[in-house]
Amino acid sequence: MALNRKGSRRITVDGTEYRWRVRRQASCGQGCCGGSPMTYAVEAAGTDRSRGTVLLVTTGHLRPDNVLAPEAVPVLPAQVAAAVRTAREQGWEPEGPGSAFRLTRPGGRGPGGGR
Template sequence: MALSKKGSRRITVDGLEYRWRIRRKPSYMQGLCWIPLTYAVEAASGSQSGTILIVTSGQAHPSNWVSVETEPVHPGHVASGIREARDQGWDPTRGGSPFQLDRSAGFIAQP
């Protein structure tokens, strides 16, 4: 499954081009700050879609419903997540199930 081009941003990491996207509306659990923000990354080049990287961040979704303050996700955060996932074995050119990268250490769910 490929990312929608609408709303996605491009980033180049170590000479390879990727697209990344944060879901505009939070899921129910993200809206209540029970689970952290996630974003998706895929290789931008090539006609064949590969494995998508799903990064679970350590912060709340910016559009949460309980007014928890958040920091924006900067391209530097995305780049470091891509590098960490590549170090853990993510190959964005090979097909398969989404690769999960959990960076949520320190996230405190709201009651």
């Protein structure tokens, strides 16, 4: 699984460059049903797109375009960096083959996602 380059942002974490992006449009569950939290994807920027493992980070808050709870809570680069570090500590290997690595982060506005 590869991350679409269009619309992705670059971030450097501990000397390694990654690309990340939030899905452009909400899925049905994220946008109108009110129960699904926002998810974003991260991958190593220099990895062969057919080989690298994508990190899928589920946040603890809803998307800003959710119709039931429209409070905007953006994903900040500091949160992405903290998620990358946590995933690496938990065994995510972005350069290697494999299925997506999933990480759930608590909600909030701090750098680690917590309050």
